[in-house]
Amino acid sequence: MDRPTIRLRDSLRREVVPFTPLEPDHVRMYLCGPTVYDRAHLGNARNVILFDVLARLMRHDYARVTYVRNVTDVDDKINARAAETGRDIRDITEETLGWFHDDMAALGNLAPDVEPRATEYIPQMIEMIEGLIASGNAYEAEGHVLFAVGSYDGYGKLSGRSLDDMIAGARVEVAPYKRDSMDFVLWKPSDDGTPGWDSPWGRGRPGWHIECSAMSKALLGTSFDIHGGGNDLLFPHHENERAQSCCADPGAGFAQIWLHNEMLLVEGRKMSKSLGNFFTVRDLLDQGVPGEVIRFVFLSTHYSKPMDWTEAKAREAEGILRKWRELATEGGTPDSSVLKMLRDDVNTPGVIAELHRIAKTGDGATLAASAGLLGLLVPEMGAWAEAQPGGIVEAVLEARTTARAEKDWARADALRDALVAAGVVVTDGKGAGWEAGPGFDPSKLEGVV
Numbered sequence: 405m406d407r408p409t410i411r412l413r414d415s416l417r418r419e420v421v422p423f424t425p426l427e428p429d430h431v432r433m434y435l436c437g438p439t440v441y442d443r444a445h446l447g448n449a450r451n452v453i454l455f456d457v458l459a460r461l462m463r464h465d466y467a468r469v470t471y472v473r474n475v476t477d478v479d480d481k482i483n484a485r486a487a488e489t490g491r492d493i494r495d496i497t498e499e500t501l502g503w504f505h506d507d508m509a510a511l512g513n514l515a516p517d518v519e520p521r522a523t524e525y526i527p528q529m530i531e532m533i534e535g536l537i538a539s540g541n542a543y544e545a546e547g548h549v550l551f552a553v554g555s556y557d558g559y560g561k562l563s564g565r566s567l568d569d570m571i572a573g574a575r576v577e578v579a580p581y582k583r584d585s586m587d588f589v590l591w592k593p594s595d596d597g598t599p600g601w602d603s604p605w606g607r608g609r610p611g612w613h614i615e616c617s618a619m620s621k622a623l624l625g626t627s628f629d630i631h632g633g634g635n636d637l638l639f640p641h642h643e644n645e646r647a648q649s650c651c652a653d654p655g656a657g658f659a660q661i662w663l664h665n666e667m668l669l670v671e672g673r674k675m676s677k678s679l680g681n682f683f684t685v686r687d688l689l690d691q692g693v694p695g696e697v698i699r700f701v702f703l704s705t706h707y708s709k710p711m712d713w714t715e716a717k718a719r720e721a722e723g724i725l726r727k728w729r730e731l732a733t734e735g736g737t738p739d740s741s742v743l744k745m746l747r748d749d750v751n752t753p754g755v756i757a758e759l760h761r762i763a764k765t766g767d768g769a770t771l772a773a774s775a776g777l778l779g780l781l782v783p784e785m786g787a788w789a790e791a792q793p794g795g796i797v798e799a800v801l802e803a804r805t806t807a808r809a810e811k812d813w814a815r816a817d818a819l820r821d822a823l824v825a826a827g828v829v830v831t832d833g834k835g836a837g838w839e840a841g842p843g844f845d846p847s848k849l850e851g852v853v
């Protein structure tokens with residue numbers, strides 16, 4: 405079959421390249437997933453949305469897609485959280501993963517095909533580390549196993565850094581047991597209070613990078629199609645994954661395309677837990693910003709560009725989606741222009757421009773089917789738009805009129821306060837009219853009457 409070409413930007417070759425799956429008709433992709441110790445912040449959603457859209461496109465174009473997104477459930481940040489709170493580690497990771505699932509689903513992301521947890525792949529990690537020691541790419545020292553960076557010629561190629569840059573840029577841990585300061589941990593010892601597994605090097609736990617090398621190999625094989633994450637993972641995480649995997653299985657090639665998204669910014673700086681300038685996906689949802697609106701805002705910027713989250717963008721997106729939802733009908737097929745944009749390096753802003761064009765023609769069936777490729781205008785995401793903002797305001801106003809007629813002044817005042825809090829400007833007079841004032845948020849009136 406003559407298949408349309410998908411083009412993607414490969415971080416290793418630093419150019420947009422045509423994509424052909426290594427196995428005919430089967431696309432295999434791996435996204436580095438969350439470390440489960442805290443709620444996802446808004447930035448964490450960016451790569452999930454990108455990979456969800458990519459998986460939708462691949463499923464459209466190919467018979468079979470295996471999309472793997474791992475869960476890092478063994479990590480020193482999780483251990484630290486358990487120590488701070490006195491809670492059980494498993495309780496923390498289970499609860500956090502549940503939140504992550506809820507939040508990502510609220511943003512319209514479908515579940516990946518496989519979601520491996522690092523703690524379920526410890527034997528595979530140990531086996532890979534043993535192989536790396538046997539091939540001379542790793543060495544044991546004081547209960548640690550380290551990857552010998554100098555043993556791999558390709559080190560630094562993915563992130564494009566020289567060894568000097570890497571030493572200067574990375575917060576490399578200087579440790580007496582390291583032969584070279586750049587060598588990184590594959591395995592480290594655990595004390596009695598820390599999760600650990602028996603290994604040829606004593607009781608211990610894996611380093612972060614080896615987790616993804618072992619899980620991707622177990623589930624996708626020694627070579628697969630697309631590997632991705634935020635561009636903050638290029639170094640050291642992906643550089644190290646690549647070194648481990650390419651040395652463990654020389655010649656296999658590991659990922660054929662490395663796909664990295666740019667960061668979400670807040671006022672020009674990366675949103676991050678360590679900078680303290682973050683808000684969670686749940687914060688926004690709880691403020692009444694619909695998940696579909698958040699998704700639209702993300703997709704309005706190409707993944708390769710930094711993206712600023714602003715309330716103005718969210719308001720604009722909400723207005724557009726309301727209009728489109730009124731127009732949308734079932735039974736259409738995606739417009740070819742939309743598929744063309746998506747196949748051109750996941751050009752989601754280009755898709756949105758096409759959706760505006762289609763909406764203007766009034767073809768609601770093509771609009772809905774086309775937007776569906778972005779996970780927008782799908783029925784499951786539409787509850788927020790069903791709630792008529794006017795309807796709820798009218799209902800509260802009517803209750804207030806009734807309360808006044810019944811001389812229930814306390815209730816009438818309470819209802820007026822609720823309207824004011826929701827940003828409704830009551831233009832009293834004969835008919836008790838109203839208009840939306842600053843900070844208008846009809847969701848605040850839910851449950852009032």
Ligand code: AMP
Pocket residue numbers: 436437438439447448449450451633634635636637666667668669674675676677
């Ligand atoms: P972290 O929260 O730093 O543990 O990162 C978890 C995941 O979220 C990684 O895949 C990062 O690439 C991604 N990530 C973290 N911060 C941002 C951000 N500000 N914008 C986009 N992606 C981010």
Ligand code: ZN
Pocket residue numbers: 435436437616641645
């Ligand atoms: Zn990873």
